[in-house]
Amino acid sequence: MRETLSIKDLFQMVKKRIALIFIITTLITAITGIVSFFILSPVYQASTQILVNQSKESTELYNVGEIQTNIQLIETYSEIIKSPMLLEKVKDRLNLDLSNSALSEQINIVSKGNSQIFTIKVESTDPKLAVDVASAITDIFQVEIKALMNVNNVNVLSKATIGDNSSPIKPNPIMNMIQACFAGVIISLVLIFLLEFFDNTIKVESDIEEHLNMPMLGIVNLMDSKKKRK
Incomplete structure (x- = not known):
């Protein structure tokens, strides 16, 4: 070539x-x-939204520093949700025969910028199981976070339902x-x-020069049988 x-x-x-x-x-x-x-196999997704916000009296104004603290806590809460301690409780409640790593791979925590809201997304080939796991995580997290961090700033904005997950995401x-x-x-x-x-x-002719390293002096064209007879 x-x-x-x-x-x-x-x-x-x-x-x-x-x-x-x-x-x-x-x-x-x-x-x-x-x-x-x-x-x-089709994979379904159930999701639930959590608001991180300290409850206040109606006369108390919001503190910007406290809002930033709540936002920063989301990363910590994400680690707690996927921790072996919480995952074990979820498996016990639902009688799941899964390893912690396998269950953790089905869970995704999503937060946006400076929002105090984060979303727990659970994927599964069984839509009902996805909803059950998302609901169990939310319930157990709300209880455990009070004991672990002595806070009461977690509120559920939306709960997962089977109707919202009738179509697979992949x-x-x-x-x-x-x-x-x-x-x-x-x-x-x-x-x-x-x-x-x-x-x-x-x-082509140039290939001859390239392979043989010799200049080409002439070309002999092919002649069809009619021309040869003439």
């Missing part, structure tokens, strides 16, 4: 192996679709197939470039 390639050469490479690109892309997209639709077969299609095209292009790079056959 020549050391340098022009844009025209690249287009010729793609044109010559367009069938290979189509086959590989179609195959990868089809396999991804089959796996997404028929093999991967897999997304259509999106997976779109991504697989792009991946198939890229893989096909890389493959044909590699095939062209390792192809040492002589295709």
Whole structure:
């Protein structure tokens, strides 16, 4: 293969192996679709929102420093929620046969910037189990945080319900197939470039000069049988 390639050469490479690109892309997209639709288990998500805010009397004004303290406490609360102590209590309440690490991987704590609200999200292949775990975490956390930190600044804004989680959050077969299609095209292009790079056959006149390191003096054109008879 020549050391340098022009844009025209690249287009010729793609044109010559367009069938290979189509086959590989179609195959990868089809396999991804089959796996997404028929093999991967749907995953459901239940979520509940928690407000971190010290209760106040109606005449008491809010303190900016106290609000910042509540926001900073969210990180600590997130660690407590995913701690072995709390996870063990959740497993005992729901009779779950899971390790702490497996249960922790299903739990995600999300907070936004300077908000005093954080969200507990639980993922599971069973929508009812996701709701049960989210509810158990919320109930146990509210009780345990009072004993652990001697505070009463946790309030539940929304509770998880099965109705809110009737549709799985993943897999997304259509999106997976779109991504697989792009991946198939890229893989096909890389493959044909590699095939062209390792192809040492002589295709054009310049390849002769490159391989033999000798100047080309002339070209003998092929003649068809009719011209030969004449």
